[in-house]
Amino acid sequence: MDEIKIFSPATVANVSCAFDILGFALDEVGDQMIFRKTREKGLKIEMKDSMNLPTDPLQNVAGVVGLAMLEKADPDFGILMEITKGIKPGSGIGSSAASAAGAAFGINKILNEVFSINELVEFAMIGEALASGVSHADNVAPALYGGFTLIRSLHPLDIIPLSAPKNLYVSILHPLIEVKTKNARRILKHSVSLKDAVVQWANIAGLISGLLLEDYDLIGRSMVDTIVEPVRSILIPLFDELKKAALDAGALGSGISGSGPSVFALSKDYDKANQIAEAMKGVYQNSGIDFEIHVSGINNQGMRIIRD
């Protein structure tokens, strides 16, 4: 394959109680990336948006992924990536993951699919490490697999794809403020009481059961995070009000997307998802803080090929 254009989805990691082990992909929010075989060896990056991300592969999340793949595969050609970001960096909906996972997927296509999907996850994690200092998979795995993905273990990598229940939608409010993943991680407590941990894992078990049994009420009542959300939410202006507005508007549950600042809410109907987004917007519109709103279905496919 000489050229391919793909859509690489935004993702929501953590998903309330399921801190560090679960994520899901979005259908309608993501980056577009073109990969083109070049005679000249090596990797070149062109950014086709106004987000001012570095084009030096060593400084670019997609770049470090591509360099590692080219070093491993050692092809007798090079690759040009054209990236049009649809996800703002620092949003908490997997901007770096979309770049990293998209690069892994697209470059693998140009390399005639020499790597397995789990190898692509491992390559994409190199990009995550550059972006946040932590090599994690809870955004890149759902971006590549689609649906909800459980990361049972990182070493060895053990990813369990869980397809999403039908008609599940997400509403997201992204406050345009910066919450560094590093800082959101630093404020976490290092230990938890066994009692709180048991409550958390009961809810995680309920959430996984709800997803697999397509029990929407169970999904909703399991979306309770008593460990991470109370700490991290202090970094997000009006978090409690946003969550309350989403729940009052009929959301199944709501929480912090990744390490924030985006706040997401799940619902089982597209109209409802739009009403929830409106309710969240209502909380922010007089706050003086700029924001973006996204409403999307869950992407059960992962990367989408736009043209090949």
Place this chain on the structure above:
Amino acid sequence: MDEIKIFSPATVANVSCAFDILGFALDEVGDQMIFRKTREKGLKIEMKDSMNLPTDPLQNVAGVVGLAMLEKADPDFGILMEITKGIKPGSGIGSSAASAAGAAFGINKILNEVFSINELVEFAMIGEALASGVSHADNVAPALYGGFTLIRSLHPLDIIPLSAPKNLYVSILHPLIEVKTKNARRILKHSVSLKDAVVQWANIAGLISGLLLEDYDLIGRSMVDTIVEPVRSILIPLFDELKKAALDAGALGSGISGSGPSVFALSKDYDKANQIAEAMKGVYQNSGIDFEIHVSGINNQGMRIIRD
């Protein structure tokens, strides 16, 4: 209904990583109980075995359950319970739960099913509180529901029945030593590191996924408990050797049943389950410690009516 005879199953609670939130019921091990309407009001108990359990209802696990139900329902007749224990008290495979849940189920039949199944769980928990000082549902819920049951919350009670994968078997070695639930609870650490908690809930999510997706390998590799088992296993002689023998003989996974001293192992084939039981027996037979062995399928039905 004037009389009913039932089989009330043994149960395995905790199930490795899923401390305090999961249990499953056994098909071939349990108590038999007869319930008979009497003209005289009140509750009478006859024990039909040699285990010397008290027949005073206030001192008997099934008794306190029955008294609470009769007080609530206030029928114009009484009930006689004849109990033939098949499960030794203190085994760690839900002896008190079988009595408590069996009483709740049987008495409800004589009362023409005035109580819902979740009310039966609540009544049965009164018996558990008498037996161990802690009102928990991870044995009585699977005894009543059958299969695997997730207890997402106790207050309010939220039980999620998860039917067991086909052809799942359990092998159990019960060392005839006493491990008091109170003591097994007392030695637990009160706090855990967030890192360990995340590992545990990743495995719990894997175990639930494995059960619902009928992925036996996933069930097996998720049966890792880094929090409770390392502490409690010191109360069980030769625990590490038992577990290794079970795994070497082909078990999917192995752990402490409830708070011990029984040790269980899961497998996906009845012959294999017997081989595993033999291997566990091999560890104990020259130990000088008396023991019992059980091999059973998973009970997906809960209480079984033998005669009505």
